Amino acid sequence: MTVTKTQAPVSVDEGKRAAGAEPVGSARSERLSALVQQHGALAVLVIVSLVATFSFDSFATGDNVSNMATSSAFLAIVALGMTFVIITGGIDLSVGSLFALGGVLAAWGSRHGTLVALLLPLVVCGAVGVVNGLLVARSRLAPFIVTLAAMLGARGLMLAITDEGANTYLIGKGSFLAELGQGTTLGLGNPVWIMLALFVAGAVVLRRTRFGQHVYAVGGNEDAAALMGAPVARTKILVYTLSGVLAGLAGALNAAWLASGVTILGNGMELEAISAVVIGGTLLTGGLGYVSGSLVGVLLLKVIQNVINQIGSLDSSYQQVVSGAFLAVVVVAQTWLGRRRQLM
């Protein structure tokens, strides 16, 4: 499989150098590299936010911050599921399509009551996630190609529901669903609170439960995890299911926020989510990652987007260029830090 086994071979003299390194210095530099890995994105986020606050009067206003928080919430929920998948050493490229599908299903289902509107996206997107997981875990197909196909299939399904994208279903005003998406509690939009609750739950699951430990074990070394008796296949199926459900939920909330199931959303969202997760310090090779880092990664992407919008003269396409460049820098740094740590 392409995803799990690309590690540059260590040349002989690098190995010698590492063996001769001083123990004290290496411990310190290891701690430093771990610190950069875990909190580097947070530091950049703080710096960018401070610079933006002093440069633009309209940046640190209540309205702008609350808007940024709400628009980050949807991507953050998708990135949470992606974090689990990436820690197992996989990747889920279908989340953008599932996000759009979830939104359309929620809006379509809202005509049949709130319960249908909320459950339908979760069930359908979860089912796509189960299929992804089965193909990856049981049939041992490469995750990127399975989920790439799922991305195509889910978008096809979404188009089939909406008469080839010609039909946009609306969500009635005053319904519970609309309130869930548009209402505010204590000054922050409801989606933000839902997102925060999910992240707390996600962090607890990842750190404090057996399932969470299995996720790390599978990503760290699949064969070793299997030998130790960890349920490798079940863990993988669960993470892809979780990713599908969360993408569907994010789509449903987004549709509730917009009051309609917009069909053209979610294009390229998988790339944004992966960027956010990687920027947040989760290793794409699996086995190491932080839920909190993914949230920081999402916020960083959104703050940069906001700054680019504030500048005004810059086209919004610059956002993609900056994200891509940022992703490249982070990946190079990660590989470099990772290799140093391995040598010690």
Add this chain to the structure above:
Amino acid sequence: MAEAALKTVPLDRARALQWLQRYGVYAGVALLLVVNIVITPHFLSAENFRTQAVQVAPVIIVALGMALVIGTEGVDLSVGAVMALAASVTALYLGYGLVPALLVVALFAAGAGLANGALVALVGVQPIVATLALMVGGRGLALVLLPQLKDLRNPQLASLGSGDVLGIPYLILIAAVLALLVAFTVRRTTFGRQLLAIGDSRPAAQLAGLPVRRVLIVVYVVSALLAAVAGVLATARLQASDPTSLGNLMELSAITAVVVGGTPLTGGRVNIAGTVAGAVLIQLLTATLIKHDLPPSWTQIAQAVVIVAAVYAARGRGKR
């Protein structure tokens, strides 16, 4: 599952599977041709074949580069973005004439390939991630350079897109020549041998003293250059530069063509004839569905199923 079945029916299953893996794509193309001749009206017209071939040519060109990359156990997700980049750069520099514009396009594409190759070969980043960065950034850059669709009025470019020699469009000729060139490179040159050796086992290739880094970088540069050729040709055919949608999902089409054609994702083997047939297979399948008025939604779902089925059928090969 397959292993368990192999024990009970040892020879037949194994032989059938092997046959399917080696010739399945050609059988699929033949089957689709026969089915279409029977059920699709006006299928057997020269005009129809010409249309299908012109449509599939850019996919074939991109898939050739992808086959090389996959042969090294990598993958190049940035091909669609490079196509878009080629389209916008063509539009920007066409004012200086076609040849200078093409040179600048080649320069940009080589730069993109160099970036991918350096990340993979020198830094040691996984190919998926390295090319993902350019997939995100490349299309952004294309849109920054040219924010929206632009009509191109250049007689040379137009003739490149719609001209022909003896009734065969330039697009098809270019795709055919490139396919022969790449097939020759893989089979008959030292570079091709080194490429396959790296795909088989990178550490072994390194220990054997092969120029692993150089070969990898060249492979990614070639992939980007081929994607740029496809981008220019598609732009020439449209007579418009469309960085927003040109090459969207091209990485998926190209990977599908390569995998359906019998090149394992695990590297070490490249099947160029199969890759071309794979691209033709997908094109015929889509055309069949469209000609029978199935909506795009069902076409996409069918494509997804074919991809998974092809990868599933190909999976046994990787283990040998």
